[in-house]
Amino acid sequence: MTAPVIRAAGLRKRFGTVEAVRDVSLEIRAGEFFALLGPSGCGKTTVLRMLAGLEQPDAGTVFIDGRDMTGEPPNRRSVNMVFQSYALFPHLSARDNVAYGLRASGTGRAEARSRAEETLELVALGGYGGRMPDQLSGGERQRVALARALVKRPRALLLDEPLSALDAPLREQMRFELVRLRETVGIAFVLVTHDREEALSMADRAAVMEGGTIRQTAPPVELYERPADRFVAGFIGAVNLIAGTGRQVGNGSFEIDAPGLGVRLRGAEAPGLQSGCAVWLAVRPEKIAITRPGDEPSGAAAANRLAGTVEEVSYRGGLSIYCIRVGPSPEGTVRVARPNAGSALVQPFTVGDRAVLTWPAEAGTVLVS
Numbered sequence: 001m002t003a004p005v006i007r008a009a010g011l012r013k014r015f016g017t018v019e020a021v022r023d024v025s026l027e028i029r030a031g032e033f034f035a036l037l038g039p040s041g042c043g044k045t046t047v048l049r050m051l052a053g054l055e056q057p058d059a060g061t062v063f064i065d066g067r068d069m070t071g072e073p074p075n076r077r078s079v080n081m082v083f084q085s086y087a088l089f090p091h092l093s094a095r096d097n098v099a100y101g102l103r104a105s106g107t108g109r110a111e112a113r114s115r116a117e118e119t120l121e122l123v124a125l126g127g128y129g130g131r132m133p134d135q136l137s138g139g140e141r142q143r144v145a146l147a148r149a150l151v152k153r154p155r156a157l158l159l160d161e162p163l164s165a166l167d168a169p170l171r172e173q174m175r176f177e178l179v180r181l182r183e184t185v186g187i188a189f190v191l192v193t194h195d196r197e198e199a200l201s202m203a204d205r206a207a208v209m210e211g212g213t214i215r216q217t218a219p220p221v222e223l224y225e226r227p228a229d230r231f232v233a234g235f236i237g238a239v240n241l242i243a244g245t246g247r248q249v250g251n252g253s254f255e256i257d258a259p260g261l262g263v264r265l266r267g268a269e270a271p272g273l274q275s276g277c278a279v280w281l282a283v284r285p286e287k288i289a290i291t292r293p294g295d296e297p298s299g300a301a302a303a304n305r306l307a308g309t310v311e312e313v314s315y316r317g318g319l320s321i322y323c324i325r326v327g328p329s330p331e332g333t334v335r336v337a338r339p340n341a342g343s344a345l346v347q348p349f350t351v352g353d354r355a356v357l358t359w360p361a362e363a364g365t366v367l368v369s
Ligand SMILES: Nc1ncnc2c1ncn2[C@@H]1O[C@H](COP(=O)(O)OP(=O)(O)O)[C@@H](O)[C@H]1O
Pocket: 015, 016, 018, 019, 020, 038, 039, 040, 041, 042, 043, 044, 045, 046, 047
């Protein structure tokens, strides 16, 4: 495997009494689309700024292409940042905004101009070079900011919430365009976002951050299917968490005694699980089948079975969310998502109906923290 473009080891940063980043280590591979995902204030921007050299870490090291660049200023690093606010020069045309960095580092006027035009074409703004920033839409200004960051052909582009200023339809379109742009230019993109859908749909791998630390780094499907802990499970998507006591039963399977529900459940692998320890079984709402009593599947598909009463039905267009009471405690409800295939004018379950919930063992992850 090729060496990582960026490697950060043990990064720490404190602002006064705020520990913004504590012990963050990560590796960004050549050409990959990497996302830093987490709630507002968890330290994402600070990590990105330390990679760019805009902020000095209190501890830790930043390697770029294998070289220790920790003390080096931004212009010595072959990475470039795209700011949340775009930060275009208002008095310069799109072309001159893009050419600015080249001119500043001594590239001749004619060459800077032609490379700026080329890069504007790359972001689908061919012919827009003469426009001033206030003659461009929000989406177009953002493309100019992208072109400006790409024009010097950096090894990696660092993007801080690049889509957050755009309205919803444009944001959706720009997701596809950013993915395509990365494929075209072939360099690593590091995307900072608080939007899980953005990270899941765009990234090859994502690091989920909370409270200045990384909780898990993995491809999106793994974050969703096999979250490392309750925080990741809940941040990446809706999830049912059933508390209980774990017990190893061999061949990669675990049993969970859930005293609140008076049942024994089964889930998939859990590193660090010891018999007798407190665990949570995490099950996504769409992995649970809801049927009428007597109609439930049998065999492996019904390795887990809970019976209860429909307490709430929430219509969401393409799907409906059912809240089923399966036990008396406040935590004794399970959420089930069911696609509204066919006509949904009549919902198959209404409040008060008896229902049986079933799901296979591998649909649930056993979590120890
Ligand atoms: N320059 C600064 N001075 C003081 N506190 C800061 C500064 N930059 C960030 N912080 C604080 O550090 C924490 C992490 O901030 P930030 O990295 O911007 O988070 P995110 O990008 O995930 O929203 C927050 O509590 C924020 O208020």
